[in-house]
Amino acid sequence: MKRWKKVVKSILSIGVITCLAACGSQGTQAKDAKLGDAVTVKLGVMGANTDVWDDVKERLKDENITLEYVNFSDYNQPNRALADGSIDLNAFQHQFFLDNYNEEHGTQIVSIGQTINEPMGIYSEQVKEIKQLKKGAKVAIPNDVTNGGRALLLLQTAGLIELDQAAGQTPTIKDIKNNKKQIEVVELDASQTARALNDVDIAVVNSDVAVDAGFIPAKDAIFLEEVNEDARPYINIIASRDEDKDNPIYKKIVEVYQTDETIKVIEQTSKGSQIPAWKSFK
Incomplete structure (x- = not known):
């Protein structure tokens, strides 16, 4: 119950902040600023967990850069x-999500720096191990193309289904070729997967959503994605508009983020659930 009280509180606060920030903000001051100028940079983030960015934000003050969060709920x-x-x-x-978004919406948003890899996990309030899952179990996964495909691939790795290899990294439910346990897959907005745990047997949950729900992925997931070369498309990134990718203020933010100080905070706050991507992936 404590987890869900925290989630409800976060969602209510995020909704208020999102409306104030997204509805009342048109144009920013960072676009034409020079390095050294006193400037405020608006950073869009998901969820309530900003522990790592809080540390970066404090260090950016030495560069005359004020980081302002704009929180979003989906x-x-x-x-x-x-x-x-x-x-x-x-x-x-992650990069894969961005590539798909650009293709679908005709936008020109680009990565300007890597941050972390957050392994996707399978969570449950009903079972402690995958093998305990009963026939006909209900499984929640994200409903967007990239995270939904990623979730199905994780279910395959966990031995629950077999997918058509021709589907590559973006399989859909229609690509399930073998479903021995006859699991029922329910597609939800990624932000709702953890909240569905009372209504399903297992849920495949993005790490940031799991953390906001009170989980420690490395400890609480009953099955966790491996961090290897296959995880490269899922490296999280800092993104800007293509026209602003060489902005010196933004480059400085990436530089301050990609430091040993940040690695220490990641290790302390995530308890092994986040991997510094710029160090782990070359």
Whole structure:
């Protein structure tokens, strides 16, 4: 119950902040600023956990840069706000998600730096191990193309289904070739997967959503994605508009983020659930 009280509180606060920030902000001051100028940069983030960015934000003050968070409640909002100029940068998505978003919406948003890899996990309030899952179990996964495909691939790795290899990294439910346990797959918005745990047997949950729900992925997931070369498309990034990718202020933010100080904070706050991507992937 404590987990869900925390989730409800976070969702209510996020909704208020999102409306104030996204609805009232048109244009920013960082676009034409020079390095050394006193400037505020609006950073779009998902969820309530900003522990790592809080540390970066404090160190950016030495560079005369004030980082202002703009919180969003679903995965479609931060890129929309970045494209229309309401924010300067966002940091919530992996490269694969961004590539798909650009293709679907005709936007020109680009990565300007890697942040972390967050292994996707399978969670449950009903069973402690995958093998305990009964025939006909109900399974929640994200409903967007990239995270939904990623979730199905994880279910395959866990031995629950077999997928058509021709589907590559973006399989859908229609690509399930073998479903021995006859699991019922329910597609939900990625932000709702953890909240569905009372209604399903297992849920495949993005790490940031799991953390906001009170989980420690490395400890609480009953099955966790491996961090290897196959995880490269899922490296999280800092994104900007293509026209601003060489902005010296934004480059400085990436530089301050990609430091040993940040690695220490990641290790302390995530308890092994996040991997510094710029160090782990070359």
